[in-house]
Amino acid sequence: MTTTTVDPVVxxxxxxxDFGSGPVVRDLDxxxxxxxxxxxxxxxxxxxxxxxxxxxxxxxxxxxxxxINGVDASRTPVRRRNIGMxxxxxxxxxxxxxxxxxxxxxxxxxxxxxxxxxxxxxALELVGLGHLADRRPAQLSGGQQQRVALARxxxxxxxxxxxxxxxxxxxxxxxxxxxxxxxxxxRETGLTTVxxxxxxxxxxxxxDRIVLLHGGRxxxxxxxxxxxxxPRTRFVAEFLGYRNVLELPGRxxxxxxxxxxxxxxxxxxxxxxxxxxxxxTGTMRSATYRGTFSTATALVALGGGQVELHGVTAGxxxxxxxxxRVELPAAAIVPLHPDQEDxx
Numbered sequence: 001m002t003t004t005t006v007d008p009v010v011x012x013x014x015x016x017x018d019f020g021s022g023p024v025v026r027d028l029d030x031x032x033x034x035x036x037x038x039x040x041x042x043x044x045x046x047x048x049x050x051x052x053x054x055x056x057x058x059x060x061x062x063x064x065x066x067x068i069n070g071v072d073a074s075r076t077p078v079r080r081r082n083i084g085m086x087x088x089x090x091x092x093x094x095x096x097x098x099x100x101x102x103x104x105x106x107x108x109x110x111x112x113x114x115x116x117x118x119x120x121x122x123a124l125e126l127v128g129l130g131h132l133a134d135r136r137p138a139q140l141s142g143g144q145q146q147r148v149a150l151a152r153x154x155x156x157x158x159x160x161x162x163x164x165x166x167x168x169x170x171x172x173x174x175x176x177x178x179x180x181x182x183x184x185x186x187r188e189t190g191l192t193t194v195x196x197x198x199x200x201x202x203x204x205x206x207x208d209r210i211v212l213l214h215g216g217r218x219x220x221x222x223x224x225x226x227x228x229x230x231p232r233t234r235f236v237a238e239f240l241g242y243r244n245v246l247e248l249p250g251r252x253x254x255x256x257x258x259x260x261x262x263x264x265x266x267x268x269x270x271x272x273x274x275x276x277x278x279x280x281t282g283t284m285r286s287a288t289y290r291g292t293f294s295t296a297t298a299l300v301a302l303g304g305g306q307v308e309l310h311g312v313t314a315g316x317x318x319x320x321x322x323x324x325r326v327e328l329p330a331a332a333i334v335p336l337h338p339d340q341e342d343x344x
Contacts, residue, residue, distance in 0.1 A: 009032050009160050010030075012031075012067075014027050014028070015030075015064035016063040030211065039192050039194075039209070039210045042214060044198065046215065055083070057073070063218075068160070081159075084153030084154060085130045088165045088166065088168050096136075098135050102152045127150055127181065127185065129148065143177070163193065166178075167179060207224055210224065214236075232337050238255075241257065243258050243310045246330075247303055252336070259309040259311075260329055261311025261326060262314040265297050265317075278327070280300040280326045281323065281326070282295065282298045282309070283321060285297040285318035287313055287317055295310065295311070295312060296311050296312065
């Protein structure tokens with residue numbers, strides 16, 4: 001991951017954005033550190049794109065302060081911010097060549113021809129498209145068009161590079177390939193980068209730091225490992241794929257990922273069990289064969305009712321209706337804090 005410094009390129013203090021029907025971003029404090037790759041992660045409607053558009057200058061905060069490089073930019077228009085932006089749609093000029101598209105921003109900034117051509121060549125080589133400089137956008141694949149859009153943003157040498165779900169229009173295989181390209185370009189250029197995404201895998205793969213938004217507020221932030229392995233609340237846990245959230249006696253509400261849960265036939269010897277694990281008993285509901293393992297769903301008695309738990313079968317696979325022993329390894333159990341109330 002990229003080496004960062006503590007001085008923020010972007011600093012938001014008490015930023016709120018209200019469209020009239022209630023705030024979408026609420027009294028939010030956030031620093032984007034110089035040289036880092038920050039991912040704004042969350043479901044649709046959580047405020048991440050609104051936040052990105054305020055940093056870019058397309059929206060003004062209703063309240064609060066937004067500073068870029070220490071200067072108040074809350075009311076600074078887009079054209080006066082040194083921002084590079086890549087959108088979901090590639091937004092390329094169809095009548096221009098690839099080189100013309102990449103160099104357009106430099107032309108608008110009145111960069112001399114020689115300097116402009118040199119920087120365009122460098123940017124296209126960076127994204128692996130130097131050989132396509134004379135093509136038109138219609139002659140390119142979707143992935144190539146997105147690389148052109150990235151080169152067009154990078155060539156400006158922006159104070160901050162903003163990426164608004166740039167991979168969402170690509171198929172799964174190409175999305176993974178371009179995701180890795182984004183990470184490489186960011187590392188090689190050292191650009192301070194903010195990515196908006198609803199895809200947790202994408203955020204985990206590229207970011208130095210993840211900010212997970214919920215209801216216009218920060219639900220949790222930290223390194224990908226910190227956020228993924230130690231979610232603070234039920235919302236964060238469920239968003240990150242912790243399908244098992246339950247109340248354990250003496251522990252309160254906890255979460256555990258399905259791959260850490262082991263479901264044994266009740267007849268399996270106790271010696272096969274993890275002695276440090278929480279052990280619950282119940283009934284096998286179903287199993288799904290996954291090739292090298294089977295995922296299991298079991299019903300266990302807990303708190304006067306029944307809880308459905310998802311795990312992986314261990315040893316001989318119980319049949320639906322069979323009694324089972326469900327093991328929750330102590331190290332994999334994550335205690336949860338109450339969710340912050342969403343006031344909308």
